[in-house]
Every structure is written in structure tokens, then in C-alpha cells.
Amino acid sequence: MTVPDLRTARLRLRALDTTDTEAIVRIFADPETSRFLAADLSDPDQCRASVARRLAYTGPDGTGHWVVERDGAVIGLAHLRPSTELSGGLTEIGYFLDPAHGGQGLATEAAAALLRHAFATLGLPAVWALVHESNVASQNLVRRLGFTDVGGGDHYGAPHRVFVALPGAAGHWHHVELWVPDLARAEQSFGWLLTELGWREHQRWRDGVSWKLGPGYLVVEQSPALTSTVHDRRAPGLNHLALHAGSPERVDELAAAALEHGWRALFADRYPHAGGPDHHAAYLENADGFEVELVADAPRVTRPG
Structure with missing residues (x-):
């Protein structure tokens, strides 16, 4: 499991380590930090047990638990992981900041970094936040980050508001335009493939x-x-378009059928790993020299625990 370093203007978010345990105990020593939690983490033993559970996390790569550092000092704790309260493997965000560092926008800055990582790096379709009904400050924080309140319910043993954030359009492609010498030929090849x-x-x-x-x-x-x-x-300009195409078996089906729809295979002698041993893809070229790469989904890795 890989938990990447994330940097902001004032903070570093890095993977939680066993050596951080006592720093986390100090953060939660103030009862205010765990005021809205089911457990009283101002109790050092409960806090150490909580840290141990976080250290035992075995979820998907790129998710997990981070400590929040400022100038090398641990000032907070954050997570991005499949929710234990919401069904369907929905990804939940959480964050805690030492009250001594409150009022400076640092919790917002840390949560925003996790949100960018979730959408820009992991490509998640949504991120969820469960916020205690009485935790007005945290509700205001997630609203500032663009979360929408979609209801409420009993979670973690108490009433919580349920918030969701969706990826924004900024930075994503709006459209790509290809100028072709023959529209009918382009429709024959691109029209069939894109429809499939x-x-x-x-x-x-x-x-x-x-x-x-x-x-x-x-x-x-x-x-x-x-x-x-x-x-x-x-030549300088467009080399090729790469498209997600589903399972490796689906890529194989499309690669075979494409030969009847205006495409020819490139790098056929190295199919399906012309892009590398861990990359399953078909490379196709149409009659006008435009190349498309059909990329298979990576196989899912089942992790223990």
C-alpha cells in the first residue's frame, strides 16, 4: 500500500508511522479534539489503540492515513479511505487538527490537498464526509471545499450530516478536434470505435x-x-489518442473487430504488451494515419484484511 506525500503552501501530509504515535496522543490530549467522536481519545490508551488500527490499514493504494506536519512538527491527522459507515466502498475523508493551530485555515488546507489527490490522482468519482450534527465548524469547512449536504443519519453512534464532493470540470478536457482528409473514412473508423x-x-x-x-x-x-x-x-502535433476500453478481454475483442472497420494493428508482434509488461493495450491506425491506443483496466488486487 502506498500513501503518497502531499504538499501545500504551509503543510506536508505524509504517511502515518508508528513513530508518530506519541505526537498523536499529544494532539488528542485536549478533549476538544475528539469531542464529536464516539471514543474519548484524550485517554492515551484509547488513542494509542486508535493509532494502531490506523497503522493496520490495508486498503487501496493511494488511500490511508496521513499525519499533517507544519515546519516538521506533527499538528494533525487525516484520512482518505473506504467508509466503514457508508456501503458500497464509498471513499470517506476525515481530518483532525491540534486546537493550538486552529483558526488559521490549516484544516481546510489539509483537507483540500486530500480532495485534490482523490480526484486528480486517484480519479475517484466522489468523496464523502460524515460530520457530526453539532460540529458546525467542520460542516462549514466541507461546504467551503464544495461538498453538498445530501442528508443525515446515525453514523459512528451519533447523528451526522452526510456530505459529498464531486470532481469539478476545471482542468479536464472539453473537446479534441481532428482535421481529417476524408470525413467518410473517419466516420467509418472513429464512428464505429467510439460507439463500441x-x-x-x-x-x-x-x-x-x-x-x-x-x-x-x-x-x-x-x-x-x-x-x-x-x-x-x-511529426510534431498529435501522436495518438488513448482511451480506456474495459477489461483485457474486451480490448482483445475490439482489437480483432477493428480490422473490419478501417483500422490496422500496430506493433502486432508485441501485442498486447507493446507498452510494457504490465500494460495491456491495443494500438490501432486508420487509413489516414491516426493512431488510437485502447487501454485495458488494470486487474484488481485483492488485499488481505
């Missing part, structure tokens, strides 16, 4: 057509302003 992958036709006009999946879309256009009829994927 779940895209749907989005717009059509005299010189072009687009397909959409989620918020982004792909355009192919035979523009009257085109200055060449040749695309060279090895």
Missing part, C-alpha cells in the same frame, strides 16, 4: 461530426481550410 466504447453522436454539420462521452467530446472535420491531406503521427 459507449460514445454517442453529439453534433453533425456539412464538414464534420462529433461524438460525446461525459462532459468531453471528440470532433472529426474535413475543413475547407485544411492545408494538407496527410497526417504524420511521428
Whole structure:
């Protein structure tokens, strides 16, 4: 399991270690820190047991428990992990800050770093926060970070508000436009492949057509302003498009069927590992020289515990 270092303007979030135990005990010595928890972690024995449980975590890579450091001193604790209260493996965020460092926006800064990691690095579809009904400060914090209150219920032995954050659009691609020398040929190859992958036709006009999946879309256009009829994927510019294509078996099916829809196989002698021994993908090129890489999902790793 890998818990990466995360940096902000004032903080470092790093993986919790056994050597951090007494620093965490000192943070929770103030009863205010665990005021809204089911356990009284101002009791050193309960706190050490809590740290031990966190250290025993064996969840997915990139998730787990972090200590929050400022100028080398441990001032907080945070987590991003599958929820033990919400079903379906939903990912839950949590954070605790030494009250001596409160009022400076540090808890918000740490939680924001975890949220960016969740969406930008892990690609999670949502992050959940369970906040005690009486913890107004924490409810205000998650609202500042863009969480939405979606209801309430009894969690961790007490009434909690349930909040969810979804990825924003900033930084994600809006659309990609390819200028092609022959629109009919492009439709034959791209239209078939994108439809097989779940895209749907989005717009059509005299010189072009687009397909959409989620918020982004792909355009192919035979523009009257085109200055060449040749695309060279090895020249500066677009080399290839890479698309998630499902299981390795689904990639194999698409790679075989693509040969009947205007595509030819690239690097066939090294299929399916032309991109490396741990990378299952099909590389295809259409009649106009545009390359597409169909990438298989990584196999799920089952972890003990």
C-alpha cells in the first residue's frame, strides 16, 4: 500500500508511522479534539489503540492515513479511505487538527490537498464526509471545499450530516478536434470505435461530426481550410489518442473487430504488451494515419484484511 506525500503552501501530509504515535496522543490530549467522536481519545490508551488500527490499514493504494506536519512538527491527522459507515466502498475523508493551530485555515488546507489527490490522482468519482450534527465548524469547512449536504443519519453512534464532493470540470478536457482528409473514412473508423466504447453522436454539420462521452467530446472535420491531406503521427502535433476500453478481454475483442472497420494493428508482434509488461493495450491506425491506443483496466488486487 502506498500513501503518497502531499504538499501545500504551509503543510506536508505524509504517511502515518508508528513513530508518530506519541505526537498523536499529544494532539488528542485536549478533549476538544475528539469531542464529536464516539471514543474519548484524550485517554492515551484509547488513542494509542486508535493509532494502531490506523497503522493496520490495508486498503487501496493511494488511500490511508496521513499525519499533517507544519515546519516538521506533527499538528494533525487525516484520512482518505473506504467508509466503514457508508456501503458500497464509498471513499470517506476525515481530518483532525491540534486546537493550538486552529483558526488559521490549516484544516481546510489539509483537507483540500486530500480532495485534490482523490480526484486528480486517484480519479475517484466522489468523496464523502460524515460530520457530526453539532460540529458546525467542520460542516462549514466541507461546504467551503464544495461538498453538498445530501442528508443525515446515525453514523459512528451519533447523528451526522452526510456530505459529498464531486470532481469539478476545471482542468479536464472539453473537446479534441481532428482535421481529417476524408470525413467518410473517419466516420467509418472513429464512428464505429467510439460507439463500441459507449460514445454517442453529439453534433453533425456539412464538414464534420462529433461524438460525446461525459462532459468531453471528440470532433472529426474535413475543413475547407485544411492545408494538407496527410497526417504524420511521428511529426510534431498529435501522436495518438488513448482511451480506456474495459477489461483485457474486451480490448482483445475490439482489437480483432477493428480490422473490419478501417483500422490496422500496430506493433502486432508485441501485442498486447507493446507498452510494457504490465500494460495491456491495443494500438490501432486508420487509413489516414491516426493512431488510437485502447487501454485495458488494470486487474484488481485483492488485499488481505
